[in-house]
Amino acid sequence: MNKVLIIGAGGVSNVVVHKCAAVPEVFGEIVLASRTKSKCDKIAADVKKRLNREVITEALDADKVEETVALINKHQPKLVINVALPYQDLAIMDACLETGVDYLDTANYEPKDEAKFEYKWQWAYQDKYKEAGLMALLGSGFDPGVTNMFCAYAQKHLFDEIHNIDIVDCNGGDHGQAFATNFNPEINIREITANGRYWEQGEWKTTEPLSVKQDFNFPGVGVRKMYLMYHEEMESLCQNIKGLNRIRFWMTFGEEYLTHLRVIQNLGLDRIDEVDYKGQKVVPLEFLKQLLPDPGSLAENYTGKTSIGCVIEGIKDGKKIRKFIYNNCDHAETFKEVGSQAVSYTTGVPAMIGAKMILTGKWKQAGVYNMEQLDPDAFMEDLKTYGLPWHVEEWSSSVE
Structure with a gap:
C-alpha cells in the first residue's frame, strides 16, 4: 500500500490532499504535515467529510532537516510531496536523500534573502539522487508542470x-x-x-x-x-x-x-x-x-x-x-x-498526477528531472480524467 507524506497546508496542499484521497488505489495512506498543525487538521476534516478518507496530521518545521528526517522515519512514506514554501525545497530534498524516499515539488528553490529563483541549486542534486536510486521530480504544478x-x-x-x-x-x-x-x-x-x-x-x-x-x-x-x-x-x-x-x-x-x-x-x-x-x-x-x-x-x-x-x-x-x-x-x-479556487486547483491536480506517475512506476527513474524530460502521454490522459x-x-x- 502506497503511503505519501504531503508537506505544506496552504491552498495547493488542500487540493493535493483531496485529489490523492480520491484515488485510494494509488494513495493508500496520506500523512499531512505543516508548521501549523491546525491547518492540517482542517484539511483532514474536510477530506473526511467529502470522501470519508482518514488523513494523518503532524506538526513539522520543514526548515529543519532533522525534523523532516524523523517524520519520514516515523511514517515510512514511498514519496514526499512538497507543497510548502520554495525556500524549503533543499532542506526537504536533503531529508529525502537521508531517508531514501522519492521527492516531488511544484516550484523551484528560491533563497529567502534574495529574490532569485532558478533550478541550479536543485539540478546540483542530480548525482546524489542518481547514486541513491531515488527520483526527484521538479515543478509538477501547472506552470511549471x-x-x-x-x-x-x-x-x-x-x-x-x-x-x-x-x-x-x-x-x-x-x-x-x-x-x-x-x-x-x-x-x-x-x-x-x-x-x-x-x-x-x-x-x-x-x-x-x-x-x-x-x-x-x-x-x-x-x-x-x-x-x-x-x-x-x-x-x-x-x-x-x-x-x-x-x-x-x-x-x-x-x-x-x-x-x-x-x-x-x-x-x-x-x-x-x-x-x-x-x-x-x-x-x-x-x-x-x-x-x-x-x-x-x-x-x-x-x-x-x-x-x-x-x-x-x-x-x-x-x-x-x-x-x-x-x-x-x-x-x-x-x-x-x-x-x-482555480489557481490552487490547477497546481494541485498536476502534483497529484505527478505523484501517481511515480508511484505506479510510469516515471520511476533515478535522478533529478524536469517534467518535459519524461513521457507526456499518460500524464496528459490523466489531466482529462482528474479535472483539467x-x-x-x-x-x-x-x-x-
Missing part, C-alpha cells in the same frame, strides 16, 4: 521541429477583494516585481519589470493585457525542446492590481531585507503578507475562469504551423469540488 507537458506533447506528436514557444497565463476570475494574491503573497510579489527575461537564439535577454505588454484573446476569458515576465519553466524547456529559437512567458494583470503593486513598491513594502521597528527586526514583505487576505480564503466567492496554455510555432511535414494547447478552469466549480481537460487548436496569429 502542465505547460512543460504541453510542450513535450507537442514535440512528440504535433511538430517535427519547434521554433518558438509563448506560455500565456490568464486568471480571468474575480475574488471581490481590492488587492489579494492567488498564492503565497511573498512569492507572488517577488516574482512579479523581478526583471522580465526571455530566451532567444541561445541567450537570455532582460527587460524592465512589466515593461513589455500586449493584448491576447484568451479562450473562455476574452481579450486581456498580458505582460512579459521571467518564469522558471523556461530555464529547463530551452534545454530540452530541441531546435528551439525563442521561449517567452506572459501573465495578465488588471489595472487595479498593478496600481496597488506600484503603491506597495513606492512605500518599500516589497523589501525583503530587515528593517528596525521599535527594537524589532521586521521584513516589510513578510509583514505585508500578514495584512493581505489568505489566498485560501478567496475561494468561496471567486467567479470566472483561468486560461493557461502554450502558443507553439514550428514545422510539420515541411510546413510552418502554429498550435495553441490550453486549459480553462472554473473557480466556482473547483470550490464546489474541493473547497479551493485540455484542448489543441490551430492558432491564426502569432504572439508579437
